[in-house]
Amino acid sequence: MSTHVDAQGNVMMVDVTEKAVTERSAVAEGSIAMSAAALEAIRKRAFAKGDVITVAQLAGIMASKRTADIIPLCHPLPLSNCKVEMQLTATGVHALCTVKTAGRTGVEMEALTGVSVALLTVYDMCKSLDKGMEISGIRLLKKSGGKSGDYARP
Amino acid sequence: MSTHVDAQGNVMMVDVTEKAVTERSAVAEGSIAMSAAALEAIRKRAFAKGDVITVAQLAGIMASKRTADIIPLCHPLPLSNCKVEMQLTATGVHALCTVKTAGRTGVEMEALTGVSVALLTVYDMCKSLDKGMEISGIRLLKKSGGKSGDYARP
Amino acid sequence: MSTHVDAQGNVMMVDVTEKAVTERSAVAEGSIAMSAAALEAIRKRAFAKGDVITVAQLAGIMASKRTADIIPLCHPLPLSNCKVEMQLTATGVHALCTVKTAGRTGVEMEALTGVSVALLTVYDMCKSLDKGMEISGIRLLKKSGGKSGDYARP
Amino acid sequence: MSTHVDAQGNVMMVDVTEKAVTERSAVAEGSIAMSAAALEAIRKRAFAKGDVITVAQLAGIMASKRTADIIPLCHPLPLSNCKVEMQLTATGVHALCTVKTAGRTGVEMEALTGVSVALLTVYDMCKSLDKGMEISGIRLLKKSGGKSGDYARP
Amino acid sequence: MSTHVDAQGNVMMVDVTEKAVTERSAVAEGSIAMSAAALEAIRKRAFAKGDVITVAQLAGIMASKRTADIIPLCHPLPLSNCKVEMQLTATGVHALCTVKTAGRTGVEMEALTGVSVALLTVYDMCKSLDKGMEISGIRLLKKSGGKSGDYARP
Amino acid sequence: MSTHVDAQGNVMMVDVTEKAVTERSAVAEGSIAMSAAALEAIRKRAFAKGDVITVAQLAGIMASKRTADIIPLCHPLPLSNCKVEMQLTATGVHALCTVKTAGRTGVEMEALTGVSVALLTVYDMCKSLDKGMEISGIRLLKKSGGKSGDYARP
Numbered sequence: 001m002s003t004h005v006d007a008q009g010n011v012m013m014v015d016v017t018e019k020a021v022t023e024r025s026a027v028a029e030g031s032i033a034m035s036a037a038a039l040e041a042i043r044k045r046a047f048a049k050g051d052v053i054t055v056a057q058l059a060g061i062m063a064s065k066r067t068a069d070i071i072p073l074c075h076p077l078p079l080s081n082c083k084v085e086m087q088l089t090a091t092g093v094h095a096l097c098t099v100k101t102a103g104r105t106g107v108e109m110e111a112l113t114g115v116s117v118a119l120l121t122v123y124d125m126c127k128s129l130d131k132g133m134e135i136s137g138i139r140l141l142k143k144s145g146g147k148s149g150d151y152a153r154p
Numbered sequence: 155m156s157t158h159v160d161a162q163g164n165v166m167m168v169d170v171t172e173k174a175v176t177e178r179s180a181v182a183e184g185s186i187a188m189s190a191a192a193l194e195a196i197r198k199r200a201f202a203k204g205d206v207i208t209v210a211q212l213a214g215i216m217a218s219k220r221t222a223d224i225i226p227l228c229h230p231l232p233l234s235n236c237k238v239e240m241q242l243t244a245t246g247v248h249a250l251c252t253v254k255t256a257g258r259t260g261v262e263m264e265a266l267t268g269v270s271v272a273l274l275t276v277y278d279m280c281k282s283l284d285k286g287m288e289i290s291g292i293r294l295l296k297k298s299g300g301k302s303g304d305y306a307r308p
Numbered sequence: 309m310s311t312h313v314d315a316q317g318n319v320m321m322v323d324v325t326e327k328a329v330t331e332r333s334a335v336a337e338g339s340i341a342m343s344a345a346a347l348e349a350i351r352k353r354a355f356a357k358g359d360v361i362t363v364a365q366l367a368g369i370m371a372s373k374r375t376a377d378i379i380p381l382c383h384p385l386p387l388s389n390c391k392v393e394m395q396l397t398a399t400g401v402h403a404l405c406t407v408k409t410a411g412r413t414g415v416e417m418e419a420l421t422g423v424s425v426a427l428l429t430v431y432d433m434c435k436s437l438d439k440g441m442e443i444s445g446i447r448l449l450k451k452s453g454g455k456s457g458d459y460a461r462p
Numbered sequence: 463m464s465t466h467v468d469a470q471g472n473v474m475m476v477d478v479t480e481k482a483v484t485e486r487s488a489v490a491e492g493s494i495a496m497s498a499a500a501l502e503a504i505r506k507r508a509f510a511k512g513d514v515i516t517v518a519q520l521a522g523i524m525a526s527k528r529t530a531d532i533i534p535l536c537h538p539l540p541l542s543n544c545k546v547e548m549q550l551t552a553t554g555v556h557a558l559c560t561v562k563t564a565g566r567t568g569v570e571m572e573a574l575t576g577v578s579v580a581l582l583t584v585y586d587m588c589k590s591l592d593k594g595m596e597i598s599g600i601r602l603l604k605k606s607g608g609k610s611g612d613y614a615r616p
Numbered sequence: 617m618s619t620h621v622d623a624q625g626n627v628m629m630v631d632v633t634e635k636a637v638t639e640r641s642a643v644a645e646g647s648i649a650m651s652a653a654a655l656e657a658i659r660k661r662a663f664a665k666g667d668v669i670t671v672a673q674l675a676g677i678m679a680s681k682r683t684a685d686i687i688p689l690c691h692p693l694p695l696s697n698c699k700v701e702m703q704l705t706a707t708g709v710h711a712l713c714t715v716k717t718a719g720r721t722g723v724e725m726e727a728l729t730g731v732s733v734a735l736l737t738v739y740d741m742c743k744s745l746d747k748g749m750e751i752s753g754i755r756l757l758k759k760s761g762g763k764s765g766d767y768a769r770p
Numbered sequence: 771m772s773t774h775v776d777a778q779g780n781v782m783m784v785d786v787t788e789k790a791v792t793e794r795s796a797v798a799e800g801s802i803a804m805s806a807a808a809l810e811a812i813r814k815r816a817f818a819k820g821d822v823i824t825v826a827q828l829a830g831i832m833a834s835k836r837t838a839d840i841i842p843l844c845h846p847l848p849l850s851n852c853k854v855e856m857q858l859t860a861t862g863v864h865a866l867c868t869v870k871t872a873g874r875t876g877v878e879m880e881a882l883t884g885v886s887v888a889l890l891t892v893y894d895m896c897k898s899l900d901k902g903m904e905i906s907g908i909r910l911l912k913k914s915g916g917k918s919g920d921y922a923r924p
Contacts, residue, residue, distance in 0.1 A: 004209075004279050011209060011827050012853035017793065017870045019850075023633065030289070054362050055158075055165060057627050058688050059226050062370075065684055065692055068835055070224070070271060071278050072213050072828050076835055076848045078692045080635075080720055083628035100633045104850055108285070109278050116270045116289070117224055124225050124263050125158050131262070131305050135184070135270070135292035140285055151285050165365050166391035171331065171408045173388075177479065208824050211473050212534050216832075219530055219538055222373055226366050230373055230386045232538045234481075234566055237474035254479045258388055312671075312741050319519050319671060320545035325485065325562045327542075338751070363620075363627060367688050376527055378686070378733060379740050380520050380675050384527055384540045412542055416747070417740050424732045424751070425686060432687050432725050433620050439724070439767050443646070443732070443754035448747055459747050466825075466895050473825060492905070516670050517774075517781060521842050524678075532840070532887055533894050534829050570901070571894050578886045578905070579840060586841050586879050587774050593878070593910055593921050597800070597886070600905035613901050639787065673781050674842050681838055681846055694846045696789075696874055699782035716787045 004073055013073050016104040024145030025100045028111035030138035032119045033092040038130040042122075043088055052125045053086050056095070060084035060118030064099055067110045077103045079110065084118045092133070093122050096141075106146050112138060158227055167227050170258040178299030179254045182265035184292035186273045187246040192284040196276075197242055206279045207240050210249070214238035214272030218253055221264045231257045233264065238272045246287070247276050250295075260300050266292060312381055321381050324412040332453030333408045336419035338446035340427045341400040346438040350430075351396055360433045361394050364403070368392035368426030372407055375418045385411045387418065392426045400441070401430050404449075414454050420446060466535055475535050478566040486607030487562045490573035492600035494581045495554040500592040504584075505550055514587045515548050518557070522546035522580030526561055529572045539565045541572065546580045554595070555584050558603075568608050574600060620689055629689050632720040640761030641716045644727035646754035648735045649708040654746040658738075659704055668741045669702050672711070676700035676734030680715055683726045693719045695726065700734045708749070709738050712757075722762050728754060774843055783843050786874040794915030795870045798881035800908035802889045803862040808900040812892075813858055822895045823856050826865070830854035830888030834869055837880045847873045849880065854888045862903070863892050866911075876916050882908060 006012055042052045061082045068076040081100040086093055097114035099107040119135045126133065142152040160166055196206045215236045222230040235254040240247055251268035253261040273289045280287065296306040314320055350360045369390045376384040389408040394401055405422035407415040427443045434441065450460040468474055504514045523544045530538040543562040548555055559576035561569040581597045588595065604614040622628055658668045677698045684692040697716040702709055713730035715723040735751045742749065758768040776782055812822045831852045838846040851870040856863055867884035869877040889905045896903065912922040 006853065006855075008855065010853060010855050011824055011831075013831060013849070013851055015851035015853075015870065017850040017872070051362070054359070054627055055226055055366060058363060058366055059224070061627075061629060062226075062685075062688055063224055066224075069832075070213070070217055070220075071275055072209055072216075072832055073275075074278060075850065076692075076846075078694065078719070078848065079629070080633040080691065081629055081631035083622065083626060083631075085622075085624065085626050100631065102633070103848070108281060109274065112274055112277060112289075116274060120263065120266055120270060121225055121227075123266060124228060127262060131294055131297075132307065133293070135266075136290040138289035138292075139287070143285075153286065160391065160393075162393065164391060164393050165362055165369075167369060167387070167389055169389035169391075169408065171388040171410070205824070208473055208821070209828060212825060212828055215473075215475060216531075216534055223370075226370055229388065230384075230538075232386065232540065232565070233475070234479040234537065235475055235477035237468065237472060237477075239468075239470065239472050254477065256479070257386070314545065314547075316547065318545060318547050319516055319523075321523060321541070321543055323543035323545075323562065325542040325564070360620075363688055367686070370688075371686055374686075377524075378675070378679055378682075379737055380524055380671055380678075381737075382740060383542065384538075386540065411540070416743060417736065420736055420739060420751075424736060428725065428728055428732060429687055429689075431728060432690060435724060439756055439759075440769065441755070443728075444752040446751035446754075447749070451747075461748065513670070516667070517674060517842055520671060520674055521840070524842075525840055528840075532829070532833055532836075533891055534825055534832075535891075536894060570897060571890065574890055574893060574905075578890060582879065582882055582886060583841055583843075585882060586844060589878060593913075594923065595909070597882075597908035598906040600908075601903070602901055605901075615902065670781055677781075677783060678839075678842055692846075694848065694873070695783070696787040696845065697783055697785035699776065699780060699785075701776075701778065701780050716785065718787070 016075060019104040021102055021104055022145045023102050024106050026107045026111040026143040027098045027141045028115045029096045029141055030115040030119050031092055031094045032122050032133055032135045034133040035130040038126045039092060041129055052122055056118040056121040057084040057086060059121040060097055060114040063117035064110045064114035067113045070113060071109050074109050075105050077101045084114055095119055106143055108140050108143055170229060173258040175256055175258055176299045177256050178260050180261045180265040180297040181252045181295040182269045183250045183295055184269040184273055185246055185248045186276050186287055186289045188287040189284040192280045193246060195283055206276055209279060210272040210275040211238040211240060213275040214251055214268040217271035218264045218268035221267045224267060225263050228263050229259050231255045238268055249273055260297055262294050262297055324383060327412040329410055329412055330453045331410050332414050334415045334419040334451040335406045335449045336423045337404050337449055338423040338427055339400055339402045340430050340441055340443045342441040343438040346434045347400060349437055360430060364426040364429040365392040365394060367429040368405055368422040371425035372418045372422035375421045378421060379417050382417050383413050385409045392422055403427055414451055416448050416451055478537060481566040483564055483566055484607045485564050486568050488569045488573040488605040489560050489603040490577045491558045491603055492577040492581055493554055493556045494584050494595055494597045496595040497592040500588045501554060503591055514584060518580040518583040519546040519548060521583040522559055522576040525579035526572045526576035529575045532575060533571050536571050537567050539563045546576055557581055568605055570602050570605055632691060635720040637718055637720055638761045639718050640722050642723045642727040642759040643714045643757040644731045645712050645757055646731040646735055647708055647710045648738050648749055648751045650749040651746040654742045655708060657745055668738060672734040672737040673700040673702060675737040676713055676730040679733035680726045680730035683729045686729060687725050690725050691721050693717045700730055711735055722759055724756050724759055786845060789874040791872055791874055792915045793872050794876050796877045796881040796913040797868045797911045798885045799866050799911055800885040800889055801862055801864045802892050802903055802905045804903040805900040808896045809862060811899055822892055825895060826888040826891040827854040827856060829891040830867055830884040833887035834880045834884035837883045840883060841879050844879050845875050847871045854884055865889055876913055878910050878913055
């Protein structure tokens with residue numbers, strides 16, 4: 001955190017000028033819990049046009065590309081890949097976002113932003129059926145690349 | 155959900171043309187859990203310049219204003235107020251986002267987006283201390299205004 | 309056109325301050341022509357997840373909402389509805405975009421921008437199969453509302 | 463300023479929910495000083511295609527429309543007019559930005575942002591000729607509408 | 617197209633991680649047809665301030681830079697050049713957009729988006745004179761760079 | 771300036787395709803003058819949550835990252851660092867913005883845009899206390915990197 005504040009206490013982007021450009025990837029996950037009625041409605045639409053899952057996946061990808069515009073101190077990074085996988089579960093929808101780049105800093109925030117916006121989009125499309133949905137478990141599963149080394153959630 | 159798909163199965167914005175312009179508000183909440191070390195670092199900076207909480211609040215407000223640009227089928231709404239309140243808890247940070255507008259549709263998504271982006275920003279600023287942080291409990295607490303009436307979480 | 313330039317020759321937004329807020333709508337269309345192979349690939353995916361048509365519809369809707377950010381002298385308008393209907397034809401894909409608002413100026417540009425971006429998205433998703441696709445016939449079909457009255461293409 | 467901070471010290475948008483929607487306007491100005499060579503280059507292009515002045519005017523108008531996206535706590539406002547007038551002076555270029563809306567809060571920031579970005583664009587287009595240009599005198603000339611009444615610079 | 621969908625049917629960005637960074641360029645074209653009156657109005661302004669052509673060129677360049685924000689599955693690319701050339705023809709305006717980058721994927725979409733938005737801007741600025749204008753012939757003329765090799769329209 | 775216009779008079783981005791990717795930096799400054807009352811209000815909040823300085827610094831950083839989206843002919847650049855330092859002076863606030871990248875063109879505009887938006891944000895947050903504030907002295911202090919060599923303000 002101190003890396004976002006200089007010696008005089010000024011908020012700043014972390015200076016990554018000296019870091020090497022390396023291949024980096026990150027995977028994040030999260031879920032949304034909902035009523036049986038809302039879940040059934042998603043299930044019914046899952047193989048037709050305009051389904052909730054496709055809209056949510058696209059929203060997650062588009063937000064992931066714009067992470068540096070949404071999270072104030074993130075560095076702009078040219079993503080080489082972004083994918084949002086979504087699965088219906090017994091209680092709702094699970095999302096998994098994988099992001100890759102070749103850059104000077106990691107893509108954890110891009111993966112977490114992709115997951116968050118995909119789940120918010122599910123909320124938006126189902127809110128007429130269930131206002132009580134809850135988004136939880138948004139967290140980093142693993143990352144690779146960069147000087148600080150790889151990370152895998154214990 | 156069916157309101158996002160027409161009779162031919164085309165995905166669409168919900169048509170709110172016939173709805174009245176009324177005062178509307180929504181409140182959403184969410185939390186991020188983190189290690190004691192990360193939490194202590196936030197606490198120490200909480201009364202100095204460049205603190206995590208202020209950056210996260212601003213990020214939430216700015217994202218809330220851009221909800222229609224982030225969530226694909228949301229209607230653009232001219233917000234008349236947006237506030238993100240954040241509290242340090244025993245295990246992390248709790249966020250509460252209140253949004254108001256005068257419009258043809260509600261601001262639930264604006265409140266939920268504000269909370270989500272504020273918490274993602276906390277993750278971003280503390281991730282050098284703790285990569286295992288987890289965002290949970292993102293949900294609507296209450297809303298008012300509009301034909302469907304008021305909602306308060308049970 | 310002269311309404312975009314003042315007496316001194318300065319480029320400007322048209323001043324709509326004195327215009328009344330009225331319900332307005334516009335419908336625009338356009339097409340993309342492609343090889344039989346590319347068209348067949350779209351057809352096969354049309355009822356599965358991640359299909360070209362849904363992605364293109366969403367892209368059109370999102371771009372329509374951002375028209376004032378893309379077309380330099382357009383006024384920001386709070387859309388109350390936007391829909392992009394797409395049909396497979398004998399030679400490609402036809403797109404029809406319907407937009408509604410209550411505002412001081414019309415939504416022709418929002419409808420035309422929605423059509424254009426939906427068709428560009430079809431190109432993007434099919435370009436590995438056919439680089440020779442061509443977008444044509446982007447035009448206004450009708451508009452209603454406002455002082456200048458209704459318009460229907462002859 | 464205290465209107466941007468609530469009783470608990472949370473940064474927030476000013477709550478304008480209770481304010482009336484009224485016609486509002488604002489005019490701001492500013493200048494850029496430059497070398498005689500750079501000024502002569504602008505003058506020569508002033509009546510040809512692609513001239514510096516037109517590009518700067520458009521940039522100012524487009525930025526003015528996006529003020530709520532650039533200035534963190536500004537309210538989104540649907541501008542009904544925006545114009546940037548630019549004059550060559552003895553020492554550089556003078557810019558005047560006029561903005562109008564019907565809304566719950568004023569358009570001072572839209573006028574000031576329009577002036578600033580127009581002048582930054584002049585810098586960008588002339589910087590190969592003169593890196594020492596200086597932008598000054600960005601200030602509000604007058605505003606009208608709203609409860610706090612009209613303002614005219616003394 | 618299948619490159620936008622993985623084995624499980626999830627929509628995704630094409631993974632270009634393994635592709636080499638090479639110099640790439642693309643050229644696209646398109647036209648807008650209009651009434652003689654609208655065309656004459658453009659012609660008269662073509663050598664004065666605030667002319668339609670300059671505004672349209674700028675709009676095309678700015679949209680081309682933002683292609684990854686407009687077309688859902690496009691990769692962000694740092695453009696090294698973008699130019700929109702526009703010619704008055706016997707029946708309207710012809711646009712040619714040339715884009716260059718050094719990246720892992722091509723700039724066809726950037727060139728096509730630049731052409732489309734430039735022509736939409738002509739429509740916007742002339743629509744008070746002629747609502748029947750029609751945009752056609754938007755297509756890729758050539759591209760170079762990348763593993764798939766060069767392309768030139770037959 | 772002529773680098774923004776080709777031989778036919780078309781406005782264009784400068785073609786930097788042939789330029790080398792090198793480390794580049796730029797520093798710009800500017801100031802805002804205000805009444806003693808407004809300055810005192812900033813001073814009092816300078817060590818509390820939600821203070822004007824932190825909000826202005828963040829606004830400057832976020833705008834600097836989006837320079838290519840705000841200034842029409844700027845090239846998109848992946849910033850590796852951006853910092854806005856702000857000091858209270860006897861008459862107002864002084865801002866200093868430092869930007870770094872590895873790219874084909876310099877970051878002068880990113881530094882100048884960061885300074886400008888930081889100062890505009892101070893105006894926004896203090897305008898209820900003083901509408902007469904004036905922004906001045908926005909200029910480049912130094913730049914390094916690139917073929918044209920280093921620059922330091924005399």
